[in-house]
Amino acid sequence: MTEATEMLVGASVDFLRRHSPFNRMEHEALEFLASRLALAFHPKDSTILSPEMGQVKHFYIVQRGKVQARQTGNVSVTEYSSLSMGPGECFPIGAISAQRPSTNTYTAVEDSFCFQLPAEDFVTLMQMSPVFHLFCTQYIASLLNQSRQQLQIQFSQRAAEQQTMTTPLGQLIKREPVSVTPDTITRKALQQMADDHVGCMVVVDEGRKPVGILTQSDILTRVVLPAFDLSRPISEVMSKSPHVMFSSASAYDAALEMATHGVRHLLVVDGEERLLGVVSERDLFSLQRIGLRQIRAGIESASDIEALQQASRDIRQLALNLIAQGIGAEQLTQFISALNDALTCRIIELSIDRHDLHDAEFSWLAFGSEGRHEQTLSTDQDNGLIYVLPEGVAQDAYKQKLIAFARSVNEDLAVCGFPLCKGNIMASNPELCLTLAEWKSRFGSWIREPDPKALLNASIFFDFRTLFGSDKLAEQLRSWLLSNARTNTTFLHMMAANALTVPPPLGRIRDFVTDDDPQHPGTIDLKKSGARLFVDAARILSLRTGVSSSSTVQRLRQAGQKLGWSADELSAIIDGFNFIQLLRLRSQHLDTEHDAPGDNRVNPEQLNELDRRILKEAFRQARKIQLRLKLDYQL
Known part of the structure; x- marks a missing residue:
């Protein structure tokens, strides 16, 4: 290689190292790429690549200038089909990988320079470099992973004391599991819990697959107070179908499971579903300064709104910690929604006590982002009620009682940081406190006559789920909705x-x-x-x-x-x-x-x-x- 050639290759390497994915590419692969590149000039308004040119012969990397990609064909619509690319961006990844013509036309919108890599060298580079192969086959997923890494660095100082919530559960197991078989005498199982200083006893079958669990909190209500005969087998007092997760699941997955179901122990199993150990809230709590146990316990024990206000603030802080640890957006929004669900349910429980509605059959519905499990940290309230009218009760009076209850819930949620909906999409609105038949009628009118207002309502109210109360009512409404909307082609x-x-x-x-x-x-x-x-x-x-x-x-x-x-x-x-x-x-x-x-x-x-x-x-x-x-x- 001549001195001039070495200088050109060196300059190309310097440029590539400033852009993804080349900045992470293996040294040998990067040198190979730089040595095979040719730099071409494309004057303003010239076509660099188009479908008419046939099978793609080069992979392009923009070195300087701007290139516009525009979809071609009869279905192309300008507003949806063009974009510009700048230095470091590549094209056409899909076409050259599939060895076909490009579906886009690429035009220089200003005087531009592009590196060109021959198609056969592109294939070789894919084989040489796992980094480049991942980039081409999982383009946006690869970029997102890099972004999360940058984000972790950005938040690292604020979460310096945090360990990671992405740790596999198998790595959190601190000791061999303590377990008994279903026919073990309860007295013997309790004695073993005391001797081994464990907070729960796992019950396994002959293949060491978990079939039950007995925790310390169960002992008072199931053993002591009922004066349970300790000579009887533990299978009669254990909780059946315990919560089980594989060892490859993350601490985050376990935290979400605990937050969603209100449990304090998860049983960790291997690929054959055999018991490996137990992970508790305390284990997860050690991973974070503001932990699941604090928040969940604070919500469950809250006797007033002031305590729930603190829980709401803690949820935001926990979310910050999870962002710092690189947790993805889907998991984050699920986690926020799960904890906000628990907070809302506690507010509803306190309000039920005040309004004496313990015997009422209803479903508290969440709409919009909350209904989709996609709450971010800035969201107002979107909720409603489906209720069953008791026999022999006047509907007007009963509905007014429900509305008064719903209003207190809406106001308490507002105090805890969830603003009242400016559009009055709240259960305290009489138009959104309806029986199942009334909700079906409302949905049906929007489907039959999809005017702009009906379409707006559908975009809000068709994203619903039960947050508290009867799942059956909401599922009956969902089944009806899917059946009627699917067959109405005009509405869709x-x-x-x-x-x-x-x-x-x-x-x-x-x-x-x-x-x-x-x-x-x-x-x-x-x-x-x-x-x-x-x-x-x-x-x-x-x-x-x-x-x-x-x-x-x-x-x-x-x-x-x-x-x-x-x-x-x-x-x-x-x-x-x-x-x-x-x-x-x-x-x-x-x-x-x-x-x-x-x-x-x-x-x-x-x-x-x-x-x-x-x-x-x-x-x-x-x-x-x-x-x-x-x-x-x-x-």
Whole structure:
């Protein structure tokens, strides 16, 4: 290699090391890439690559300037089908990997330079470099992983004393498990608990598979107070079907399971479902300064709203710790929702006592983001009631009693940091405190006559789940909804058209289209112009395919599988949605309180290069799913 060639290769390496994924590429692979690159000049408005050029011969890396990618074909619509790329960005990954023509036309929108790598060298590089292979096959997932790593560094000082909630449960087991068989005499089992200083006794079958558990808190209510005969077997007093998790599950998974079900011990098993050990709340508590045990215990023991206010603040702090540990957005929003559910349920329980409604049969419904398990740290209330009218009771008087109860719950939630809904979407609104028949009638009118108001209502109220009370009432309503919406093609067509009214904020020349709102210039509303695009599409897909989940991610996964979408495509779409959710969480937790102005906004110019790149890719995924709706419903 001549001295001049070495200088050129060195300059190429220096450039590549400033951009992902090349900054993480193995040294040998990076040297190979740099030595095979050729730099080409493309004057303004010239075509670099198009479908008419046939099978792609080169992989391109933008070195300087701007390149516009534009979809071609009869289905192309300008608002949805173009984007710009800057230095360090690559194309066309999908076409060259599949050895086919490009589906896009790439044009230099200003004088630009691009590195070119021959297709055969691209294949060799894929084989040489696991980093590059992952980048090409899991493009957005790879970028998201890098972003989480950067985020951990950003938060590391604030969470310096934190260990990781991503630790596998198998690594948290501190001792051999203490267990007995179902026919063990209860007295002997209790004596063994005392001798071994353990807080629970696990009951296993002959194959060492857990079949039950007896905890210290069970002993008082099941053994001491009922004067249980200690000579009888432990199988008669144990809790059956204990909560079990595999050793590969994370501490976060265990924390979410405990928060959701209100349990304090999880049994850890191997791949054959044999007992390996027990993980307790105390084990998880040692991983975090503000822990699950504190928050859950504070919620369960709260006798007044002041105690629940502290629990609400602790939930926000715990979320910060989890962000610092690199927990993903889907898990974070589930965790926040699970703890907020527990807090809301405790508020409802306290209000039931005050209003003497212990015998009432009702379902407290969560709508919107809470109904989808997607609460961020800035959200107001969206809730309602389904109730059963007792026989021989006047409906007006009974409903007024329920409304008074609901109003006290709404007000207590507001005190705990969940603002009253400005649109009055709350259970204390008489229009949202209805019997099952009344809810069916309300939903049915929106489906039969999908005017703009009906479509808006559907986008809010069709994302529901039971938060407290009778699951049966909500599931009967859901079953009715899926049956009626799925067969009404006019309604689904109108829903799809409504979902396409907001395009992804991608510019044809600039990377992003930002708002011109004088209060928030140069920003993007990640809720209205980001997350909503995925949420609206997922709702339509779930109604069309009969998916009962209210979660956006689960709707996309299940509906996409039913519709035959590829696993890679689904993963990219879901990763795009999750990254937008993560940006919302980061902004809210660092800068705002609940429902603060601008709490869902981001200024793309203030993002680092990696996050800007991932955000652009996330909006591309939103555009892809909107294009599917456009084609499916001929819009």
